[in-house]
Each structure stands twice: as structure tokens, then as C-alpha cells.
């Protein structure tokens with residue numbers, strides 16, 4: 001499905017705006033068809049500049065993951081760390097592109113139970129208060 | 145695909161130096177670089193008049209955030225008394241050091257200079273750990289990777305889970321890399337952790353007894369490494385002993401045009417391969433169990449040198465995490481994909497094995513002052529190739545050796561190949 005009504009610039013800010021609207025958007029090259037996620041303004045395959053925003057299927061599988069115990073400051077501020085570890089992963093969408101995201105619906109205390117290839121679907125996390133409020137990309141486990 | 149072209153003229157190393165690596169609250173990166181520079185001048189066999197040095201390239205990742213000090217190159221140059229020659233800081237995250245070396249190689253090969261100083265420096269221990277984590281994270285794709293909660297141990301942990309799923313490795317296998325690199329570091333007087341894991345464990349037991357606490361009932365280092373208190377998880381499956389430390393340190397090399405090398409030493413070390421490649425963020429790669437930039441830089445460096453991996457006697461590779469050494473040992477062609485963790489388990493990569501890796505102790509045990517690491521790798525090879533590595537000297541001759549220095553998760557990789565000729 002190609003959106004043609006509004007052409008937002010191919011920037012991290014636009015990507016995050018779409019996340020806040022509940023959409024995981026990629027950029028498709030109108031010249032060669034290559035799909036880019038995260039979005040990019042110049043195609044890395046044919047170097048063309050005719051990109052269009054495309055909503056992804058939001059469905060994919062886990063390609064790699066970790067359970068983070070020593071957290072960065074912004075996650076510590078959300079209450080995570082040694083006593084409350086969380087899962088971050090790389091998700092391969094059914095379209096073949098990958099993206100980094102928080103992984104939900106798996107047991108962070110039982111990493112052996114988390115399988116590479118686990119089916120996932122897109123979800124979104126809102127965190128922070130007031131001006132710091134932001135939507136983060138997440139994927140959750142999916143029952144087929 | 146970029147072509148691998150030969151250098152227009154040869155480049156040789158005629159001196160190396162480094163500071164001790166560790167945590168030095170009373171020293172900044174300038175002080176540490178002065179130590180490395182003095183060590184380097186002392187290593188030049190026929191003596192060095194520093195006035196012959198014509199240009200300076202410095203590898204430094206983030207003095208801005210670590211020390212609140214930018215514009216570091218001329219400051220360090222001035223500290224060793226070499227103004228007004230050009231001073232240039234090179235930043236490529238953890239590959240800053242080897243990237244600086246490569247600038248020096250190209251500057252001499254082009255004919256612009258005959259004598260070039262290459263340095264690396266990083267002062268990391270002034271900041272609390274969370275701030276160091278945040279600073280290192282700036283080497284990643286911040287809006288798209290860090291927002292997912294990833295840390296640097298987390299990225300390499302994700303590679304480890306992909307590698308485990310593909311090749312059947314267990315987290316325990318990675319401990320072989322840590323044990324081996326601490327064994328090597330115990331023989332290196334410049335290492336941050338100059339102790340084996342065995343000695344480390346014994347020290348912990350002795351300290352518990354001294355404090356009147358119950359002694360831990362570890363019967364071997366494997367018990368110790370499996371203990372969640374002694375070796376806590378950082379980013380599963382990576383634990384504390386899978387990670388290189390936070391380190392202060394500096395290193396220095398002196399490069400000259402090959403035709404002038406014998407003015408300074410009868411045993412120069414020649415740089416016969418130099419290659420560098422770049423890549424996307426980790427999530428954009430087809431496969432998470434290899435670094436494409438490392439494979440490309442390796443094959444180009446081998447092509448320039450006219451040799452293959454089987455010709456190389458030893459390597460210093462970028463073991464920021466234990467899994468990184470396993471993957472590196474495959475990317476540089478020492479072992480086939482999926483075989484690197486077995487080679488570590490079998491002792492192939494040990495100092496006395498068939499393909500020694502990180503005889504210095506690597507980043508894991510020697511320490512990882514980010515910008516200094518890529519230059520300090522060359523320090524180790526210089527010592528080994530000249531039979532000057534003392535207790536940690538590998539047996540037999542070392543005529544060919546290589547370095548592999550990675551920035552972030554492989555967005556940069558720089559490979560150099562070194563030769564000693566009679």
C-alpha cells in the first residue's frame with residue numbers, strides 16, 4: 001500500500017511521527033523497488049531519489065536478541081536495569097527488511113526460552129512524561 | 145566494489161610505544177600520550193630526533209564527552225613539543241586508532257611526508273559507568289538502534305544469539321576466549337588486568353576469608369564464571385567476563401618511508417596491506433553472524449599484500465566482547481564460518497596454538513581505551529615480530545602478522561598486514 005497523499009521528508013523525525021500514529025513506515029524506491037527500513041532519502045541500490053513511504057506488514061520474526069541488565073540512562077529512568085531487565089532485538093519483517101526494536105511478550109528472566117525465529121507483530125510503547133513523551137517501536141509475540 | 149591498489153611507495157614502522165593501560169584518576173589523555181610518545185622514542189634502535197617528524201594523526205573517539213575536551217590533536221602534539229607540524233584527529237569510534245594509522249600510511253605513500261607520528265588516546269574512567277555506556281552508544285545509529293534499548297554489549301549479545309542459533313554454540317564456549325585472553329594478559333606488563341581468571345578467583349576467595357565472610361565454594365574457574373554474583377549478566381548471553389573493560393590509555397607509532405627505514409633501525413616492520421570498509425547499522429545486514437566490512441577489508445588487505453590467511457602467523461583482533469573475537473577469527477579467514485568458537489575451545493588461538501590470536505591479552509585483558517586500541521594492536525605485533533615480547537613471545541618466527549580493528553558493530557573495519565624481512 002503506497003501513501004501518496006502526504007509526502008513527509010525521509011527523516012528520523014518523520015519515522016517517529018508515524019510511530020506515534022501507530023504505523024511502521026518504510027521507504028520504497030520507485031525506480032528499482034528496493035524497500036528501506038529505516039527509511040532513507042536516497043536508494044542504496046540504484047542511488048535514485050524517487051522514494052515513497054510504504055506501510056509495512058508489521059509482521060516478522062526474531063533474528064537476534066539480548067536481555068539487557070546494564071541499561072542506558074533513558075531506560076534506567078523508565079525503571080529498567082539489573083532488577084528489571086528487558087529484551088531488545090532485531091526483527092526481520094516478512095518483506096525481508098530488518099529493524100531494531102523492544103521485544104514484548106517474552107520472558108526476560110528465561111532467555112533460554114526465547115527462540116530465534118519466533119513470530120512477532122508490531123506494537124508500540126509510549127514512555128516519558130510531558131515534553132519527553134515519545135513512542136518507541138516494539139514487537140510482541142504473535143499467535144499464528 | 146573498490147579495487148585494491150598497491151601503495152605508491154612502501155611504508156615502514158620504526159618505533160612503537162604505549163602507556164600502561166588501566167584506570168588513572170590523576171592522568172588525562174595528554175599525560176598518557178606523553179608516556180606513550182616517550183616509550184616510542186626509546187624504542188627507535190638508532191635513536192630519534194623528534195624534529196624529523198612531519199605530521200601527526202591521532203585516533204580518539206570521544207574526548208569531548210569523556211573529558212569535556214575537544215580539538216585534541218594539537219593539544220597532544222603540543223604536549224610532546226612538536227608544534228607547528230599538522231595535527232589531525234581521526235574519529236571512527238573504536239576503529240579510530242587503525243583509521244589514524246591508515247591516514248599516516250596514505251600520507252607517506254603519497255610522497256607528501258617521509259616521517260609521520262600516529263597516536264591513539266582515550267581517557268574513559270572519569271565518568272560513571274552509565275555515562276560511559278551512553279557515550280559509547282553514540283557510536284551506534286542513535287535514532288534507530290539506541291531507541292530500541294540496545295547497548296554495545298547488547299548488540300554483540302544479539303550477534304551471539306544469532307550465532308548460537310545458526311552454529312550450535314553455547315554461552316559457555318565464549319568463556320574460552322576470556323580465559324585465553326586473561327592468560328595472555330597476565331604476561332603483559334602494560335595490561336589493565338595482568339592476571340589470569342584462576343588468580344582472580346583465588347584473590348576473591350582470599351579476600352572473603354580475610355573479611356570473615358563465608359568463602360565461595362568455587363572448585364574451578366568454570367564455577368566462578370557461572371556464578372551470577374562473581375560474573376553477572378551484562379546483556380544476556382554476555383556476562384561481565386565477556387566484556388572488555390573501561391580503560392585509560394595511549395599508544396604511539398612512528399612511520400617512515402620504506403627507503404629511509406634503515407636510518408632508524410635494522411629491523412623495521414613493513415606495512416604491506418592496508419584496507420578499510422564501511423557498513424550499515426547492524427539491523428540492515430543480511431546475516432548477524434559475520435561483519436561484512438571485516439571480510440571485505442581482510443580480502444582487500446590480503447590482495448594488496450599478495451598473501452592469504454594461511455600465511456599469517458598471528459593476529460591482534462578486535463575482541464571488545466568474546467563473541468567479537470570468535471566472529472573476527474572467521475571474518476579474517478583463519479577459520480570457516482561456525483568454526484571459530486571450536487578453534488577457541490581446542491586451543492588453536494592460544495599463544496602456543498597454531499593460530500595465536502591476541503597474544504597481548506586483547507582488548508579484553510589488556511584494556512580498551514577506545515581510540516588507542518587500534519594503535520596498541522600494532523605495538524604487540526612489533527614486539528612479537530622482532531622477538532621482543534618477553535614471557536609472552538610466541539614460539540617460532542613471526543614474519544607476517546595482521547591487525548583487525550572494528551568501529552561499533554562493524555560500521556567500520558580496518559585491517560593491516562605487517563611483514564618483517566631479513
Ligand SMILES: [Zn+2]
Nearest residue numbers: 029032043046
Ligand atoms: Zn533504487
